[in-house]
Each structure stands twice: as structure tokens, then as C-alpha cells.
Amino acid sequence: MDVENRPSELVGMVTNLGREPLTDNEGRLHRYSVSPAGREDSTKFTEELITFIDRLADPVVERGHRVLGCGISVSGHVDQGVVRISYSAGWGGPKAEDAFPLEEQLVSLPFGVALDNDITSLALHQNISGRPRESYAVVAVLPEGVGGGLVIHGGTWRGSQGMAGEIGHITTRIGKRACHRCGKEGCVEAYATPYALLDQAKPLGITDLEELASRPSTEESIVKLFRSGGRALGQGLEPLINWVNPASIYIYLPPSLSMENRFLAGHAYREEVESEIQHSFSTGARTRLFYEVKSGAEMDALGVRAAASLVLGRLIDHVEKQQDPKSLLRRPN
Numbered sequence: 377m378d379v380e381n382r383p384s385e386l387v388g389m390v391t392n393l394g395r396e397p398l399t400d401n402e403g404r405l406h407r408y409s410v411s412p413a414g415r416e417d418s419t420k421f422t423e424e425l426i427t428f429i430d431r432l433a434d435p436v437v438e439r440g441h442r443v444l445g446c447g448i449s450v451s452g453h454v455d456q457g458v459v460r461i462s463y464s465a466g467w468g469g470p471k472a473e474d475a476f477p478l479e480e481q482l483v484s485l486p487f488g489v490a491l492d493n494d495i496t497s498l499a500l501h502q503n504i505s506g507r508p509r510e511s512y513a514v515v516a517v518l519p520e521g522v523g524g525g526l527v528i529h530g531g532t533w534r535g536s537q538g539m540a541g542e543i544g545h546i547t548t549r550i551g552k553r554a555c556h557r558c559g560k561e562g563c564v565e566a567y568a569t570p571y572a573l574l575d576q577a578k579p580l581g582i583t584d585l586e587e588l589a590s591r592p593s594t595e596e597s598i599v600k601l602f603r604s605g606g607r608a609l610g611q612g613l614e615p616l617i618n619w620v621n622p623a624s625i626y627i628y629l630p631p632s633l634s635m636e637n638r639f640l641a642g643h644a645y646r647e648e649v650e651s652e653i654q655h656s657f658s659t660g661a662r663t664r665l666f667y668e669v670k671s672g673a674e675m676d677a678l679g680v681r682a683a684a685s686l687v688l689g690r691l692i693d694h695v696e697k698q699q700d701p702k703s704l705l706r707r708p709n
């Protein structure tokens with residue numbers, strides 16, 4: 377079972393081990409809007425999360441299935457079951473003592489919980505699903521944030537405190553626009569997200585990203601926004617390439633930021649991403665970029681499957697840590 381967290385909304389689904397929806401659950405994504413009280417209070421939010429998980433699990437258990445575990449993906453800094461800071465969920469905070477031990481809070485559930493960052497979960501999901509055992513990065517531009525995940529030689533890399541891949545808060549050279557989440561000036565997220573683009577387009581009276589991206593490329597003021605957005609993302613990828621030298625980067629983008637038609641404003645975004653990474657040192661600019669263009673609904677569906685992969689990932693880790701993994705596959709006497 378898996379649950380993915382979004383700003384004030386929980387999205388969940390019950391899957392099988394292949395991380396496909398259970399047929400008796402009709403493949404439907406279940407949604408729950410967190411109450412205003414839950415948005416204010418972490419403990420109340422957690423209570424609502426437990427209710428939501430029970431509502432997903434109970435019908436499946438009643439039909440005779442066994443729930444192996446619950447994967448939870450949440451945006452922000454997640455460190456070994458503890459949410460250090462998640463702006464979208466309101467868990468944790470900038471001070472160390474604000475950290476919110478979410479896994480521990482869910483100990484009353486009758487199955488184990490595996491918690492991780494949303495894009496690290498996506499990288500793990502992609503890795504379990506059969507990508508080559510090479511080093512690569514996964515980057516996703518979400519409505520309000522930019523997240524990253526790393527796979528190094530076939531293993532998910534979380535860093536010493538689970539923060540590896542937080543590409544959204546790398547400082548760019550674009551300007552001094554304040555990041556609406558961390559408050560720092562010039563973050564990738566201050567320019568590269570749909571939220572940042574629409575926020576800057578407010579004086580033009582456009583509130584829809586698709587509409588903004590579909591304006592003709594002769595409208596310089598709009599093209600400029602997409603250029604800044606793409607450059608910001610590219611400048612976030614540049615240190616990633618120089619530090620990690622991944623073989624490939626998989627970039628998840630909404631359709632409006634991945635437009636093929638060069639006569640439309642949105643086309644400038646990807647063009648600038650590609651131009652910016654040319655600044656990487658030596659052969660870094662030859663890093664292969666793969667674009668995964670996904671609508672919001674498609675990202676939701678992928679997100680819950682990625683959360684389910686966390687449960688599978690824990691099982692695989694457990695097997696790999698056994699001193700004699702071969703013994704696990706021996707037939708019982």
C-alpha cells in the first residue's frame with residue numbers, strides 16, 4: 377500500500393508487488409484533502425493520515441489480502457523515517473528540534489511503514505523497474521517544487537542525512553528572486569516551477585500554465601520567463617553533472633515545459649536547459665537527458681507507485697544485507 381503526500385492533499389492506492397493497482401481496488405487513486413486543522417497541526421495531520429491509510433487498507437484486508445507495508449513519499453528533506461522539513465506537508469522546520477518523526481508516529485499501524493523523499497522514491501522505483509545498473513539522476517519539476525534523486529552504481533544514494541538530490545534550492549545566477557519555500561534568493565525553485573512562472577506572469581493576467589506556454593514566441597516578455605525557468609533548472613543540473621557525472625538525467629516535466637513547437641513561448645524552457653548544461657566541465661555536457669513528459673494526473677499515479685516501491689526497496693535491502701543471501705532462497709525442509 378502506498379500514500380503520496382501533496383500540499384494539503386493525500387493521494388493513495390493499494391498495489392500488488394508489481395506496484396500495479398490491485399484489480400479489486402479498480403486502480404483508482406484515492407484522495408483526501410487535509411482539514412484546515414490538519415494543515416495547522418502536525419499531530420492532527422498524522423491522525424488524518426492514519427485514518428486515510430486505514431480506509432485504504434481495511435477493504436483489502438477484508439478481501440483476504442495481506443498488506444506487506446505502507447510506503448509514504450513526501451516532498452522535502454526526509455532522513456531515516458524523520459521529516460526534517462517538508463514545506464508542502466507542513467512537517468518539520470528549519471531548526472533541528474523541529475524534525476518530525478513520522479515513521480515513529482505511525483507505529484500503531486498493523487504493518488511497517490517506509491518513508492522517503494518523493495523524488496528519491498521515484499529514482500528507486502525507476503531503478504527497481506529495470507534500468508541499467510549505472511549512475512543516473514532523476515529530476516522532477518512539480519507544480520511548486522523541483523526535486524532530485526540519485527542512483528549510484530545501481531543503488532539509491534540518499535547522502536549522510538537523506539538530503540542528497542535537493543536540487544530545488546541550489547542557488548542560480550539568474551537573479552535575486554526569493555524562493556517562496558526557503559526564502560533564499562535565486563533558488564532554482566524561484567524560477568523553474570509552474571508556480572514561479574505563473575507568479576511572475578500575474579501582471580499579464582494569465583493564471584494557467586498551458587495558456588502561458590501556448591502564447592506565440594514573439595511575445596518576448598513571456599518567452600523571457602520560460603528562458604529564466606529553463607536556465608535556472610539548467611544551472612541546477614550543472615553542479616550535479618560536475619559533482620556526480622551521471623550517465624543520464626531523467627527529467628520529469630509537465631507538458632507546458634516540454635513543448636516541441638518552437639513558435640510557442642513554452643519551447644524556450646527546454647532549449648535553455650540544454651544550453652545551460654553546456655557550461656559543465658569537459659565531457660559533462662554530453663550527459664544524456666531523457667525527458668519524461670507527464671501531466672499532473674500521470675505524476676500522481678507514478679508517485680503512488682514510487683511510494684509502493686519503498687516497501688519493495690526495504691525488502692530488497694534486507695535480503696542484500698543477509699550474510700548468506702543464498703540461504704533465503706533454499707527450499708524449506
Ligand SMILES: [Zn+2]
Nearest residue numbers: 545555558563
Ligand atoms: Zn529555496
